[in-house]
Amino acid sequence: MSYAVEMLNITKRFPGIIANNQVTLQVRRGEVHALLGENGAGKSTLMSILFGLYSADEGTIRINEKEVRVTDPNEANALGIGMVHQHFKLIHNFTVLENIILGAESQKYSVLDMKTARKKVVALSEKYHLDVDPDKRITEITVGMQQRVEILKMLYRDNDILIFDEPTAVLLPDEIDELIEIIKNLVAEGKTILFISHKLDEIKRVADRCTVLRRGRVIGTVEVASTSKEEMAEMMVGRKVLLQVDKGESYLGTPSTILEVQDLCVKKRNERKNKVDHVSFRVQAGEIACIAGVDGNGQSELVAAIAGLMPSTGRITLCGEDISHRSVRYRNCHGLSHIPEDRQKQGLVMEYNVAQNLVLQEFQEPQFQRHGLILTGAVNEYADRLIEKYDIRSGQGRETAAGSLSGGNQQKVIIARELERPHELVIAVQPTRGLDVGAIEQIQAQLVKQRNAGKAVLLVSLELEEVMSLSDRIMVLHDGRIVADHLDPKKITMKELGLYMAGVKGGATDV
Amino acid sequence: MSEKSLKSQKKKSTDLYAAIAAALIGLLFGLFVLLVSNPSKAFQGFGALLTGAFSEGISGLGTILYYTTTLALCALSVAFASRTGVFNIGGAGQFILGGAAASYVGVNWTFLPPVLHFLVAVLVSLLAGALWGALIGLLKAFFNISEIVIGILLNYIGVYLANMFVLDYFYDVSMNRSLPVAQSAMVPRLGMDKLFPNTAADAGIFIAVLVAVLIWFIFKRTTFGYQITACGNNPDASRYAGINAKKNIVLAMAISGAISGLAGALFYLSPAKNFIAISDATPAQPMTGICASLLAMGNPIGILFSSLFISYITAGGFNMQLYGFVPEIVDIVTAAIIYCSAFVILINKAIRVLSARFQRKGKEK
Numbered sequence: 001m002s003y004a005v006e007m008l009n010i011t012k013r014f015p016g017i018i019a020n021n022q023v024t025l026q027v028r029r030g031e032v033h034a035l036l037g038e039n040g041a042g043k044s045t046l047m048s049i050l051f052g053l054y055s056a057d058e059g060t061i062r063i064n065e066k067e068v069r070v071t072d073p074n075e076a077n078a079l080g081i082g083m084v085h086q087h088f089k090l091i092h093n094f095t096v097l098e099n100i101i102l103g104a105e106s107q108k109y110s111v112l113d114m115k116t117a118r119k120k121v122v123a124l125s126e127k128y129h130l131d132v133d134p135d136k137r138i139t140e141i142t143v144g145m146q147q148r149v150e151i152l153k154m155l156y157r158d159n160d161i162l163i164f165d166e167p168t169a170v171l172l173p174d175e176i177d178e179l180i181e182i183i184k185n186l187v188a189e190g191k192t193i194l195f196i197s198h199k200l201d202e203i204k205r206v207a208d209r210c211t212v213l214r215r216g217r218v219i220g221t222v223e224v225a226s227t228s229k230e231e232m233a234e235m236m237v238g239r240k241v242l243l244q245v246d247k248g249e250s251y252l253g254t255p256s257t258i259l260e261v262q263d264l265c266v267k268k269r270n271e272r273k274n275k276v277d278h279v280s281f282r283v284q285a286g287e288i289a290c291i292a293g294v295d296g297n298g299q300s301e302l303v304a305a306i307a308g309l310m311p312s313t314g315r316i317t318l319c320g321e322d323i324s325h326r327s328v329r330y331r332n333c334h335g336l337s338h339i340p341e342d343r344q345k346q347g348l349v350m351e352y353n354v355a356q357n358l359v360l361q362e363f364q365e366p367q368f369q370r371h372g373l374i375l376t377g378a379v380n381e382y383a384d385r386l387i388e389k390y391d392i393r394s395g396q397g398r399e400t401a402a403g404s405l406s407g408g409n410q411q412k413v414i415i416a417r418e419l420e421r422p423h424e425l426v427i428a429v430q431p432t433r434g435l436d437v438g439a440i441e442q443i444q445a446q447l448v449k450q451r452n453a454g455k456a457v458l459l460v461s462l463e464l465e466e467v468m469s470l471s472d473r474i475m476v477l478h479d480g481r482i483v484a485d486h487l488d489p490k491k492i493t494m495k496e497l498g499l500y501m502a503g504v505k506g507g508a509t510d511v
Numbered sequence: 512m513s514e515k516s517l518k519s520q521k522k523k524s525t526d527l528y529a530a531i532a533a534a535l536i537g538l539l540f541g542l543f544v545l546l547v548s549n550p551s552k553a554f555q556g557f558g559a560l561l562t563g564a565f566s567e568g569i570s571g572l573g574t575i576l577y578y579t580t581t582l583a584l585c586a587l588s589v590a591f592a593s594r595t596g597v598f599n600i601g602g603a604g605q606f607i608l609g610g611a612a613a614s615y616v617g618v619n620w621t622f623l624p625p626v627l628h629f630l631v632a633v634l635v636s637l638l639a640g641a642l643w644g645a646l647i648g649l650l651k652a653f654f655n656i657s658e659i660v661i662g663i664l665l666n667y668i669g670v671y672l673a674n675m676f677v678l679d680y681f682y683d684v685s686m687n688r689s690l691p692v693a694q695s696a697m698v699p700r701l702g703m704d705k706l707f708p709n710t711a712a713d714a715g716i717f718i719a720v721l722v723a724v725l726i727w728f729i730f731k732r733t734t735f736g737y738q739i740t741a742c743g744n745n746p747d748a749s750r751y752a753g754i755n756a757k758k759n760i761v762l763a764m765a766i767s768g769a770i771s772g773l774a775g776a777l778f779y780l781s782p783a784k785n786f787i788a789i790s791d792a793t794p795a796q797p798m799t800g801i802c803a804s805l806l807a808m809g810n811p812i813g814i815l816f817s818s819l820f821i822s823y824i825t826a827g828g829f830n831m832q833l834y835g836f837v838p839e840i841v842d843i844v845t846a847a848i849i850y851c852s853a854f855v856i857l858i859n860k861a862i863r864v865l866s867a868r869f870q871r872k873g874k875e876k
């Protein structure tokens with residue numbers, strides 16, 4: 001058996017943590033090899049070492065049976081290794097073509113040889129059915145397309161070992177299907193794929209073998225076909241994991257409306273059409289109401305309007321009080337918690353440490369400041385408590401900068417903050433994106449606990465499974481309008497829900 | 512020692528090494544310029560540059576401290592604004608208006624008793640600078656106009672406004688400059704003239720140190736500092752958290768402007784200067800202040816030292832004229848040193864990369 005990649009006894013330390021501890025990973029030529037592990041288990045770190053972004057403290061790397069040293073991404077490229085990062089690295093106001101050839105420009109008489117480059121890009125795009133338009137600017141294409149540009153970048157450089165770091169976290173369900181097709185094509189052409197994902201389904205569908213990491217160590221490598229999802233989950237978390245939420249008894253208190261939205265419209269500047277178009281609905285205490293829909297149908301704008309981040313017309317009532325014209329801060333202090341869509345852009349200040357991020361809204365409250373001076377002791381105590389309670393794992397506890405947390409732990413910081421602040425309503429947008437199954441279980445349990453304690457939860461999610469398993473009631477947003485607002489997850493099938501989301505079914509009638 | 516303090520110490524020490532390396536590279540570049548312009552006397556000249564500040568003994572320190580006062584305050588002004596993510600290039604306008612306003616009070620309000628007279632003049636300079644700074648903040652926050660463009664424009668407007676103001680209210684026709692500031696409004700000497708006889712030294716340096724410590728404290732411990740740093744680092748997250756970014760930008764720019772205004776007041780009210788010349792040129796200190804701030808990476812305490820270094824080189828530069836270097840060359844050399852220092856961020860990165868490689872090599876052996 002010949003190995004395309006062998007990473008032998010790799011150790012990598014960060015201040016306060018061993019991100020990879022004597023990790024050995026062997027990838028056969030022409031296979032799809034999945035990496036599975038909890039948030040912070042060290043998957044991204046291991047791949048960054050292979051790609052030359054970090055250097056290992058100990059251990060050796062062998063590529064195609066030859067020992068190599070990968071000191072930077074250029075060298076990785078020369079060895080045929082390419083990587084699509086968890087967060088894309090594209091230049092936004094460049095075109096697709098420019099992004100692809102950047103750093104690998106083919107030159108003729110030291111003039112950029114665009115013609116040859118274009119030919120190669122178009123040919124590759126056709127060969128792998130990528131459907132990429134080389135002349136569009138990055139800002140003009142969808143996230144799914146951007147990812148294909150990243151894939152083309154690797155192919156353009158003739159890479160044959162391709163690393164995908166959580167490629168599906170940002171994709172819609174059918175985009176995921178397409179990506180899996182693409183990956184299968186790539187393997188058929190003899191490429192070797194390393195694939196990181198938290199979604200066991202995907203691993204089952206696409207991978208041949210899977211290596212499981214936990215807290216920096218390898219737990220084992222298994223044949224995917226002969227291992228069940230439950231077994232993989234257990235290997236990764238170290239205990240049995242419920243892949244299905246148990247919601248327990250529903251809330252039995254008196255029903256009262258927490259959030260009421262009436263005739264809400266949101267229009268973006270320079271756009272004629274409303275992004276959110278005369279939307280009305282209510283969320284009751286003790287329920288998880290879910291807004292389902294295909295991405296880009298007005299969910300982000302609706303949430304932004306409720307949170308006060310975007311101007312809107314119509315009426316928003318929170319706990320009986322009209323907050324339509326109140327500031328963000330007022331809403332935050334009067335019962336609104338908000339787990340935002342984009343954790344890095346909105347949810348965290350990367351340069352601030354975990355403790356500082358945990359009081360992002362509350363630093364002005366009397367328990368954390370006196371006469372404008374921050375009470376560091378109180379902040380630290382609070383932070384330690386939340387880190388413990390929400391199992392936020394990092395190198396240096398509360399002092400860790402948010403930017404050096406693993407993706408999943410960043411999300412946990414936000415969730416801890418939003419659920420611990422006083423609130424009546426939680427708006428949770430994609431709360432489990434990028435989380436491992438163990439963490440998903442915990443967070444879904446937390447949301448259910450909120451509901452059972454009589455809080456209102458407004459869940460916005462693109463993941464149908466999450467929608468179906470977590471919500472008490474489903475509303476579907478299509479093209480800025482609510483096309484169904486009382487779907488019962490127990491009665492409706494995924495397929496029907498899909499039809500609503502596509503705008504085929506729906507209108508005034510409810511199930 | 513805890514892991515955390517270890518790490519932050521490590522970061523601070525790289526910052527320090529980078530700053531020192533940047534300064535050294537600047538000096539080498541200065542030497543290079545000298546070698547090109549006048550090879551035979553280059554090394555003598557360079558020696559004069561390095562030691563010239565102390566050619567008259569300890570009293571040289573007085574002159575250095577005098578330069579440091581203004582420079583450090585200008586740098587602190589830049590550093591404060593950049594915490595909110597605003598590049599205050601408009602320091603010159605705030606500086607000259609602060610100076611003009613303070614001088615006006617210093618010349619005309621002679622009814623005030625000595626120390627009070629000075630304090631009132633300083634207060635007025637703070638207001639003038641704050642106003643000019645807040646204007647940039649307002650345009651930036653509410654109309655999203657580039658602070659660089661506004662800053663540069665307001666610098667020119669500020670200079671002409673100050674000229675006009677001097678011409679109208681306290682102009683000395685015979686000297687083409689403002690009337691001298693009354694003794695009672697001058698920056699107190701507090702014995703600095705005894706310590707450093709025959710120099711321009713005054714108590715301004717104490718004020719600069721005080722301001723630096725105050726700013727350090729604001730960033731470190733106050734909710735205000737927390738807010739403006741959050742706005743600077745991630746405006747989206749600040750908005751999400753309900754922090755009023757617009758208000759903070761305006762406020763931070765007002766404070767930044769006030770600090771520049773204070774720099775102007777201490778410069779023009781100093782016993783060594785005490786007048787404003789009518790001139791079309793924008794004052795140079797605020798620009799040099801940008802370099803001092805970069806060299807110290809915006810760290811308020813670091814700024815005291817980077818300003819000290821730049822002042823030392825400036826003072827040494829004057830001495831090079833003794834070796835026949837024309838003032839223009841001296842300016843070029845000092846400017847080269849100062850601006851090279853601004854490469855500190857680059858060097859900082861290089862040090863990190865190199866030390867990582869070095870550590871790895873060490874381990875392999």
Ligand SMILES: Nc1ncnc2c1ncn2[C@@H]1O[C@H](COP(=O)(O)OP(=O)(O)OP(=O)(O)O)[C@@H](O)[C@H]1O
Nearest residue numbers: 014019039040041042043044045404405406407408
């Ligand atoms: N640059 C860094 N500096 C300090 N610590 C880091 C750095 N990068 C990662 N870490 C730490 O190393 C550990 C492993 O992080 P890594 O990003 O590899 O996790 P991951 O398995 O990719 O997790 P996720 O699924 O959440 O993305 C984490 O505890 C993280 O805090």
Ligand SMILES: [Mg+2]
Nearest residue numbers: 044086406407
């Ligand atoms: Mg990761």
